[in-house]
Amino acid sequence: MKKLIQLLAICTVALMLTGISYALWSENLTISGTVDTSELDWEIEQNSVTIKDQGIDWTCDYTCDPPSITNIRQLDKDVGSTTTELSDSDGDGDLDLLTITVSNAYPGYYNHIDFWIHNNGEIALKIWKVIIDGHEFTGSPSIICLDLDNDGDYDIIIRWGDSWGVQVEPCDSLDISFDFCILQPADQNDHYSFTIEYLAVQWNEYPS
Secondary structure (H helix, E strand, C coil): CHHHHHHHHHHHHHHHHHHHHHHHHCCCCCCCCCCCCCCCCCEECCCCCEECCCCCCEEEEEEECCEEEEEEEECCCCCCEEEEEEECCCCCCCCCEEEEEEECCCCCEEEEEEEEEECCCCCCEEEEEEEECCEEECCCCCEEEECCCCCCCCCEEEEECCCCCCEECCCCEEEEEEEEEECCCCCCCCCEEEEEEEEEEEHHHCCC
């Protein structure tokens, strides 16, 4: 019996020593890290906007049902003109809104405008939407008739290039273009102005 008690005492002391040893050897491991997110950003290149009508006017044939622009040709008189202005729509320092103003317009007046979108962010992007005078469009159709002065009649037909889903890497640029034609219901002495802007998303968020 005495030996059994001694054996139990020895085991107890051994367990206590093992516990103390474990406590002395234990140590907390702390892992810390920093996540630095990238920026999705783009702009219209300031000196990239070109306008087809630089003198003698252009005209075309058109329909709105279905919308179409055909038979583009140059005339023999310089009457209408088009100007463009770039602006920063969201105050981030990037020029992302293009305003088009058509002066001395008449039914059949046609023009083509081209510009470059530059990816000045750190993430590859794809064009998702075009926003024309506040109206959003994705994918097809790529040609529409719009009522700019809200009088119930279409004033203009606009067609834009197929840039949907084109991946633009950081520091790269994408060529964008659209054309338009003033329609028959346009009123005399009217001053037409509309805006064009694009919405881009990061490359892996583009809807399939």
